[in-house]
Amino acid sequence: MSQTTTGAMTSTTTFPSRSLWTKDGSKVGNAILYGTEPSKHVEGLTINLVETDFGNRMRLTATEIEAWWVIGAPNDYAQWRADRDSVRLNNTIQDQCDAIDKEHGVDRSTPA
Secondary structure (H helix, E strand, O other): OOOOOOOOOOOOOOOOOEEEEEOOOOOOOOEEEEEEEEOOOOOOOEEEEEEEOOOOEEEEOHHHHHHHEEEEEEOOHHHHHHHHHHHHHOOOHHHHHHHHHHHOOOOOOOOO
């Protein structure tokens, strides 16, 4: 369902399982739009259900989504979560950096 002619999202736009690419990674990371629900407070307004790659869940309007993300291609939500969780279970980049520090005797537990 979409009521758009310029590519912009409207209050009734829905794009289930769309990738959301951050416009400013320092504020909000990448995310996925995994569903919608009707607003409990405004009749006719669609609320979009979003989950960030960090696992935070939010309920946002289309305007809020457009402010923070570039709307990407459709995505398989279940696969996206499985991939994200798999990465979290395996060695992370931080684990690899910690191993290199340990190998070279670097202690980052206290500020320099």
